[in-house]
Amino acid sequence: KQNCYYITFTYSNWTDDRPRFIVNMTFSNQSGITSLTVINEEIASPVARLLILQHSPKVKPRTIYNASTKLCELQALFNSVPLFKPAKDNMLKQSNYSLSCPLLKGTYVMNNMRVSPRNPLLTLLYQPKHTFSVKGGVYEELSRGRTKPLSLYFMTGKVVKKSCGAND
Numbered sequence: 642k643q644n645c646y647y648i649t650f651t652y653s654n655w656t657d658d659r660p661r662f663i664v665n666m667t668f669s670n671q672s673g674i675t676s677l678t679v680i681n682e683e684i685a686s687p688v689a690r691l692l693i694l695q696h697s698p699k700v701k702p703r704t705i706y707n708a709s710t711k712l713c714e715l716q717a718l719f720n721s722v723p724l725f726k727p728a729k730d731n732m733l734k735q736s737n738y739s740l741s742c743p744l745l746k747g748t749y750v751m752n753n754m755r756v757s758p759r760n761p762l763l764t765l766l767y768q769p770k771h772t773f774s775v776k777g778g779v780y781e782e783l784s785r786g787r788t789k790p791l792s793l794y795f796m797t798g799k800v801v802k803k804s805c806g807a808n809d
Contacts, residue, residue, distance in 0.1 A: 650796055712741070
């Protein structure tokens, strides 16, 4: 029988730059993420950062992915990395999120976004007794290369391997 991989979140935290940029997230125990983001002012030059680390008890963390790019270039970047393309496609399918520059004023909703238990990224992250962390955010690019955080997030978890069920 084929194996499937599931995320279990052990910690999550995020901050936002209220009232300009408001993010509310909820995490389900079935690896789902729901979020409501309200942008009250256009962000001329949004930048996304993402760092995924794998942690083991006796070894320094291993970097799985580390990127910083303009939000409008993020889709092309994820499309160029086969491990991330399915998760990006899934996120865009289950939300009205925008990956545009500028990031327009509005309300963006993502409903119960889940990573497929057959996603190759989870296979890569799975190691018995290992955990992972995801740190990132959306920033506003200011003059002279400076950035201002709009929303920062940090999550930890583990990947659990199980036999695939009929619904996987």
